[in-house]
Amino acid sequence: MAGFSLNSAETARLRSVADRVGTPFYVYDAQALRDRVAALKAALPDVDFFYSLKANPNLSVVGVLTSAGTGAEVSSRLELETALAAGARPERILMVGPGKSADELERAVSLGIKAIVVESIEELADIDRLAAFEGRIQSVALRVNPDFQVSGARLAMSGRATQFGIDQSDLQRAVACVETLPHLRLAGLHIYMGTRILSEETLEQNTRQVLALAEELMPNLSWPLDFVDVGGGFGVPYYEDEQSLDLDKVGAVLRPVIDGFRSRNSQTRVAIELGRYMVAEAGLFVAGIRRVKTTKGENFAVCDGGSNVHSAAAGQGFMRRNFPVSLVPNGPRDAATAEKWTFTGPLCTPMDVIASAIEIPAPQEGDLICIHQSGGYGPSASPVDFLGFGAPAEVMADGDTLTVAKERPDWQSRLATQTPRAIPMDMTGIAAAPAAPFDHPALDRLSGLRPLFEMTGNRLETDPGAWADLWANPTVRALTTIGVPDDYNGFPLSQTDLGIEDCPHALHVALVERLARFDPSCILALPGPSLSGGAVLAAGNPAQIERFFAPYRTGPQGTFFAVTEPDVGSDASNGSTVVREAADGSMTLSGTKMLVGGIARARIGLVFARMETTGRAALVMIEPQEVADYISIERLPTNGLCGADLCRLEMHDVPVTNDMLLGAASSGGGSLRDGFMAINGVFERYRPVVAALALGNARGILDRLEKASACGGFADMQTRYTALLNRLARVLEDYANGRPRSHRISELKFQAIAFSDELVMRVAAEAPGAMLSDTLLRRKMRDAKAFEYMEGTSNIHLLNAFRAYVAEVPA
Ligand SMILES: Cc1ncc(COP(=O)(O)O)c(C=O)c1O
Known part of the structure; x- marks a missing residue:
């Protein structure tokens, strides 16, 4: 065999590429890629073409083909992300493969791609579960291993025993299975017979047989299919005795078959997925x-x-x-x-x-x-x-x-991927394995929420309204309304797949920790009862409880709890926000609060104040829209935990009536004799939540490092994380047994925040590569630095931690 010849312009060009990038290299011709797609579309105008990234996953190649109008057929997370980065819209992406991972499925479902091509019946239940978590219906296509074969393929994938697809004899069972799963929709059929086909007649036979099988099935379905993917397998000649396909002839033989099918099934489109033919x-x-x-x-x-x-x-x-x-x-x-x-x-x-x-x-x-x-x-x-x-x-x-x-x-860089790292197996000493409630089976069931939280966390950085994406998910709705009394809760946990009937405080903290691994900012953005719900239940009268909680029967409700002040932090008993009583008995509320989370989008919430005349603590329930003339709300610029949506609140002579004062004697409720104790009780319940947020976020950082294979030097941090989690479990146990230990809770919160701070410093120093390349990791690091905002300045923890220290000193 003799060599082919290149013209002199082409050889000069290759020389200059070789001089610049060195050999060996591959060079692709963008115009040839575009011409190929245009020729395919001209030959088969009524077909949707999908590019199979397996043939060449180079981002620039995929970019050219996507811009030329092809969809994408992907098989791995990297191929999926490449297709997206190349501009493919999720509704033009198919995912195919006999062994998809949980991570790949999760991502595909979170994007809502055109269809996940299912290759075994068992896969259906997995996808349904993930779709339920996402609160969406996912389209699937069934890949069938038919009873017929195609003769002219150099490599046959179906029609014989292979790992691909569902046997034709099991097809009805698979269809029935999709119909029983509420979060799946049968959108298509997929049959891939083989590759490297160089005969137009074989392509015709393949297409005819696949479409006939689809037509056999469709009368038994309750709705028409969106598409039938007839595979493809178009080959290119490599060897001397091989001939190129003649696209005119391909069009001439396939068009009548496809047109006939379309005339009988106008709602069902025909798809062809090609790799080699588009790029080789x-x-x-x-x-x-x-x-x-x-x-x-x-x-x-x-x-x-x-x-x-x-x-x-x-x-x-x-x-x-x-x-x-x-x-x-x-x-x-x-x-x-x-x-x-x-x-x-x-x-x-x-x-x-x-x-x-x-x-x-x-x-x-x-x-x-x-x-x-x-x-x-x-x-x-x-x-x-x-x-x-x-x-x-x-x-x-x-x-x-x-x-x-x-x-x-x-x-x-290739050698660097082999830097040995310990695989933490044995948490000897303090921490063998996380203790209850952190091993509750419901926690693992949250894993499908990760993509939603990661994506929404990102959006919250610029759009405070992104919380609505979270609320759209039924599981998240139920998690949001934990703490709402049963009578008022339209979104109980019992109606989710989590297997939780009621949710004790310790389990709630464990759920928060798990979700914070995905994104702590999202948790703060959830439109639930938050801190003020606890205070309303502790000190409100029935009318106030009704006013605060009734909206949760039907929807979300943003709430806030305004405590922190510019000068005194969260030690608000010394604050300057006051309720003034005039001689005629009328009352007004004035003062300034800082770091008030979520008030810009809240319907109702509490302001912590003092009664001017008696100096006693008061909790005032206000509805910002109702008193808009007397208050101003300013969003504070923050860098991290954006979901908290921190604001400054100024109040000037807000009219206060008795029914706004929690525990006011005249409103018939229990007296707020000791307002400070009431609020401390609320904070006390909240402190483990803050510790869980900080620990969960730290664990999220460790998980990212592990994903980037950069957690080598962080085994000690893994151990300390587990130890802190176990300490938190112990604190929660004491709490559940009626032995709340304020000092332990404060100490732990302090330690959890310090730990997450230290982790951030270490990542910056020891894994700068991961930090630079991973935007999600950087967001988690910013969030970690923002925890100090929570509950304002730390004098209360210092006081409590001092109590812890004193309690430990032997008499
Ligand atoms: C399911 C599936 N789709 C598409 C392709 C791409 O094939 P080709 O590059 O021959 O077009 C293959 C190749 O193995 C495949 O298995």
Whole structure:
């Protein structure tokens, strides 16, 4: 076989790319990619095309194809994120694969992609559960392994026993299963028969059989399918005896089949997913020749890339035959007679051959060898780390513009991924495993909420109204209204899948800790009764309780609790917010409060004040909209925990009636004889919640580090985290047993916040790479620094912690 020839402009261009990025590299032609999509659409105008990222997941390649109008077919988290980054909308993404992970499914459901292509019946229940957590209906398609086969595919995927799809004989059972699962919707059928098909007749036979199977099934469904994905498998010629598909002919044979199907099933579209056909001919592989030698009568050119970066050209997995190749000499060359040359890679195996017995004039060191038809199943399908040579660079050519689309990773970064790290197995000493209530089975059931919390946490940074996304989820609704008395609660936990009938305080704290791992800011943004709900229950009369809680029968209600003051922090008994009583008995409320969470969007809440004449503590229930003329609310700029939506509140002579005063004797309720004790009781219940928020967020940071394989040096922090969690469990146990220990609670809150502070400092110092590359990690670190806001200044904890210290000193 002789080499192909490139024109002089093309060889000059390849030379300049080689000089700039080094060899080996791949170069893709953007215009060829666009032309291919346009030709497919012209041949089959009534078909939805999906690009199978497995063929070439390079972000720039996917970007060109997405802009040209293809959807995306993905199989992994990285492929999914690549498709999104390339601009694919979720409603144009299919996820296919026989072994999808929980993480992949979770992400797909949270995005609400066009369809998850289900490959076994058991997968349906998993997706239904995740969709229930998201509070949405997820579309699924059933991948069928049919009873028929297609003859002309080089690699058959179906029609025989494989790991793919659901047997045709089980299809009715799968459909029935989807119908019983309330959060799933059957949107499509998917059949992928095989790949590398080069005969138009085979494509026609494949399409006809798949559509016939769909038509057999559809009369039994309660609704028409959105789409039938007939697979594809369009091939490209690699070897001398292979012919390109003729797209005109493909259109001519497929159109009547598809048009016939569409005329009978107008609501069901036909989809085709293609990898190789969209990219292979738009890509060229280029390696440099390092050494030439003649040994035992045969000529070899040893290149700097071989089967390690282009395994297909080396025939890995099947018999090796030559792809089309051409040679770019390194400078002018005298005419010479052609000889047979074999091109190898640099590996340690005689199998490392990328072109054999090519008849060309003798190559020289520094020449380039180009392998054509290489845009699909190139670097991502090759063992790039074999012998440590690493992945090649990838370049996009668009007209005259050349772009490095993927850098060649250096050896330093590849070596860095092998920095050993301890896998924390044994929490010897203080912390073996988290104690009850932190091992409650309901906690693991929250995991499906992670994507929702992560996404909403991000949105809350700029949009305080993003809490509505959280409220839209039924599980989150029920978690939000924990603390609302049963009579008033339209969203009880018993109606969720969490398996919780009633929620004692300790379990509530454990739920908060678990959710804070996902995003603490979201918890603060939830429109629930928060701190003031507890105080209303402790000190309100029945009318006040009704006024405060009744809205929770039907919807969300933002609340606030205004305590902290600019000068005295949360030690508000010394604050300057006062209720003045005039001679005629009328009352007004005036003063300034700081760090009031959520008041800008609250309907009702409490202000902590003193009665001017007696100096006694008072809790005043106000509805900001009702007293809007007398108050001003200003959102405070914050950096971290944005969901808290901290505000400054100024009150000028707000008219106060008896029914606004909690525990006012004249309103018939219990007396607020000791307002300070009441509020301290509320705070006391809240302190473990703050500790749980800080610990959960710290654990979220440790989880991110683990994900980035950067938690090597943080095993001690894992241990300390578990120890603090166990201490929190003990405090909660004391609380549940009627032995609340204020000093322990304050101390613990203090420690949890200090721990999360320390963790942030250590991440900045010891894992700056993870910090720089992971925006979610950075947000969690900002949140960690914001905990000190909670409950204002810390003099109350210092006082309580001092009590703890005194209590420990032996008499
Ligand atoms: C389910 C599925 N879809 C699409 C493809 C892409 O195939 P091709 O690159 O031949 O178009 C494959 C290849 O294995 C596949 O298994």
